[in-house]
Amino acid sequence: MSERAHVFPPPMERHYPVVDGRIQTRSLEAHIVDHCNLTCVECCSLSPLLPAWMVQPQALFDDLARVAKVIRPxxxxxxxxxxxxxxxxxxxxEGVHRSGIAPAVSVTTNGLHLDRLPDAFWQAVDGLTISLYPRPxxxxxxIASIESRARRFGVALNWKVQDHFVRMSRMPPSDDSVETGAIYHDxxxxxxxxLIRDGMFYTCxxxxxxxxxxxxxTDFTADGVALHDGASLHDEIHDYLRRDTPLAxxxxxxxxxxAMEPHRMxxxxxxxxxxxxxx
Ligand code: SF4
Ligand code: SF4
Known part of the structure; x- marks a missing residue:
């Protein structure tokens, strides 16, 4: 098994060139469920703290149809x-592929339920990022079974060793706008x-x-750009991606x-x- 350590911090990529009318980005993601079978402390998605939720496929496809006109991840x-x-x-x-949003579709998973998925999943997906935790x-x-199926269906694997997590959340929140501006800048x-979610585009x-x-x-939706079919969406997102003002x-x-700390449940x-x- 080839291990790929998490690179921290990676280089900045803030060019956002426009090619054929679409803003080029490294990636774009949708979080399709909020619940999880694990309870990692400092889960970046806050999953252990959120109610169970899953996206309705048509809602995601509607968001994809709008954003695919202006962004090319x-x-x-x-x-x-x-x-x-x-x-x-x-x-x-399959719906993400049909949207034409990106040349590749990947799924990020803890891998514990991959053996339950049918061959149709392995035929549809291009890549998997699989987090490897100390426990479970x-x-x-x-791992051998995943590698075997990946070889059979030509799926790229990105094994991500997660012995440590970063303590992302500031609780209670800060009121220091100078420090927060610097955090956002860096x-x-x-x-x-x-991210696209519920008709919005967010930079993170x-x-x-x-x-x-x-x-x-507390309303955080003002941190994003509402997706719509108008011609101005391209410029709204392009300006938003390059703005200097931190998010709420x-x-x-x-x-x-x-800061990093050992991973635990x-x-x-x-x-x-x-x-x-x-x-
Ligand atoms: S595996 Fe851990 S980090 Fe990933 S979504 Fe579940 S709780 Fe969060
Ligand atoms: S942009 Fe702001 S909210 Fe998003 S990850 Fe960075 S510091 Fe956190």
């Missing part, structure tokens, strides 16, 4: 929560984690999940400056206590 990623828990995963991968550790037999996630994944976490009591979410986030009691803070 090198890869489109289906992420979660744990995306293999979505019952329509194969249809979602993916069994060697499961943040590599804002160009690597572009955090605002959408913070909006869910805060149950709408940045006041709740350490971004690329987050939340206990049920710990998770329930954290959830209760936002109930």
């Amino acid at each position: 090198r890869v489109f990623k289906l992420v979660g929560g744990e995306p293999t828990l979505h019952p329509d995963l194969v249809a979602l991968v 550790r993916l069994r060697e037999s499961a 943040c590599w996630l804002r160009e690597r984690c572009h 994944t955090r605002p959408a999940h913070m909006h869910t976490l805060h149950r709408g009591r 979410a940045c006041f709740h986030c350490h971004g690329g400056r987050a 939340m206990s049920r009691a710990e998770r329930d206590a954290e959830r209760a803070r936002f109930a």
